Amino acid sequence: MLTGELKNKVDSLWEIFWTGGLTNPLDVIEQMTYLMFIHDLDTTDNLRAKESAMLGLPYQSIFADEVQIGDRKIDGRQLKWSVFHDFDAGRMYTVMQEWVFPFIKNLHGDKDSAYSKYMGDAIFKLPTPLMLSRVVDAMDTMYELMAKNPDDNKGDLYEYLLNKLSQSGINGQFRTPRHIIKMMVELMQPKPEYTICDPACGTAGFLVAAEEYLTANHKKEIFFNKAKKQHFLTGMFHGYDMDRTMLRIGAMNMMTHGVDSPIIEYRDSLSDQNPDKEKFDLILANPPFKGSLDADTVSADLLKVCKTKKTELLFLALFLRMLKTGGRCACIVPDGVLFGSSKAHKDIRKELVEGNRLEAVISMPSGVFKPYAGVSTGILIFTKTGHGGTDKVWFYDMTADGFSLDDKRTEIKDNDIPDIIARFRSFNTNVIANQSADWCGNPSPYNEAENPRTAKSFFVPKAEIVENGYDLSINKYKKTEYVPVEYPSTQEILTDLHELEMQITEGLTELEGML
Secondary structure (H helix, E strand, O other): OOOHHHHHHHHHHHHHHHHOOOOOHHHHHHHHHHHHHHHHHHHHHHHHHHHHHHHOOOOOOOOOOEEEEOOEEEEHHHHOHHHHOOOOHHHHHHHHHHHHHHHHHOOOOOOOOHHHHHHOOOOOOOOOHHHHHHHHHHHHHHHHHHHHOOOOOHHHHHHHHHHOHHHOHHHHHHOOOHHHHHHHHHHHOOOOOOOEEEOOOOOOHHHHHHHHHHHHHOHHHHHOOHHHHHHHHHOOEEEEEOOHHHHHHHHHHHHHOOOOOOEEEEOOOOOOOOOOOOOEEEEEEOOOOOOEOOHHHOOHHHHHHOOOOEHHHHHHHHHHHHEEEEEEEEEEEEHHHHHOOOHHHHHHHHHHHHHOEEEEEEEEOHHHHOOOOOOOEEEEEEEOOOOOOOOEEEEEEOOOEEEOOOOOOOEEEEEOHHHHHHHHHHHOHHHHOOOOHHHHHOOOOOOHHHOOOOOOEEEEEHHHHHHOOOOOOHHHOOOOOOOOOOOOOHHHHHHHHHHHHHHHHHHHHHHHHHO
16 A cells, blocks of 8 residues: 555646646556656666676666667667656756657567567657656655655555546546455455456456465465466466557556566457467456447357347357366456346356356445446356356345445445455355365354345355346345334324323413413
8 A cells, every 4th residue: 555645746746747738547647657667667777787796797788888769879878767867857858759768669679578569659748848857756756755665666656546547537437446356356366377367458457456466375386486487477467458558557557566578468359359268267357338349340259159249248258268167257247247138148148057157146236336337237256167067156245345335435334345255265165275274174154055035145046047047136036024114003193193282282381481
């Protein structure tokens, strides 16, 4: 978590962009992404130079000697943040616009390298030298604060910047609430050997949360094993999106959290551009619910599972295709997926129940995505088996997520998320297999199998779901317990009214006597 002082500095920096004319929050995040790359490039180069000197190894700085920029050769040291941040505003602006940006766009001959991949089409948008100078000074102050306080780190700083998206109107559509993302990751408990994907990654929130979970729970296992560390840094995390700005932001988000080369690519996941089949151990996603699309662009094998133009249904078919056998998925879907009556809706639900193992349906309140959308949503958790395996499905009726369900979304005490995680772990065999012996040795305080349909959570047998046309809405199975209320008789009410009337009359008489 960031300290209050650093948050204030970030807020001040955001105001510099806003008052300077960059009012689109995506543009602000994008320009901040570029500037953080440039700052970190200098820091990393200095660190590697020091390490090489300590070890007595040769090191060639990327800023050494002359650097070719177009048809000109310039002193590479002028491209270092630690050098040009002392220039006057006009000279700094010229250096940044004419030298630094062209330099980083062609930094490596290897076009697949992290920097060149995400900076190749960078555009410098800061409009004035004065604004650039103020931004650079503010960033220097932020980095100084992070160096002094171990509780502040670059990943948290970037996450706080991304939160600005969800506070800025329509762009909030790109952000799934972070506490919902963390809950889904906690439910799935990724392992160090997993390959994880979000086919509609946006700012890579799900991938970052998975990285944070693995770092917190499997740090030694990953970083003390060369093969697992390499997998973690370069091959574990995959994200696809069709918005290049989102790709750059998502990639930077991952890199600031310590993943050197995340596989984040421009790709229409639903089209033939996406050849992935049986590749991933875990999929975490909140795919777009944008209604319909051109069926001609959709991969033919997805239409075989679910012939529709609705993206929310096609993405479920895609997840099944992309998962390995035994791979698992936790994804957010609009409520219509759970009870829709069209053939496509029923086909995809039938495929989840009959062809694979549907584990859980968590119903979320409609206010979770406010103030940007009031749509009711749910979370589906399933395992790809290819041959069935569903015997019963766990339902949970979430009514509170720790925040008010109005447009303000202020923090409150009521929160079902810890209860959801604890109850799911108490019975889910996939999760129990991941736990330590000590955890498994303790008896569970929950017995979900015995919960009545009036409880917040309960099981529904597969046969009942089949009988109901594979309807997965919790209201189809949840029972409401009505407590009878006894009211006094009419005669008793009239008697009470007469007594009150007499008391009022006596009071008025007493008041008149006093006057």
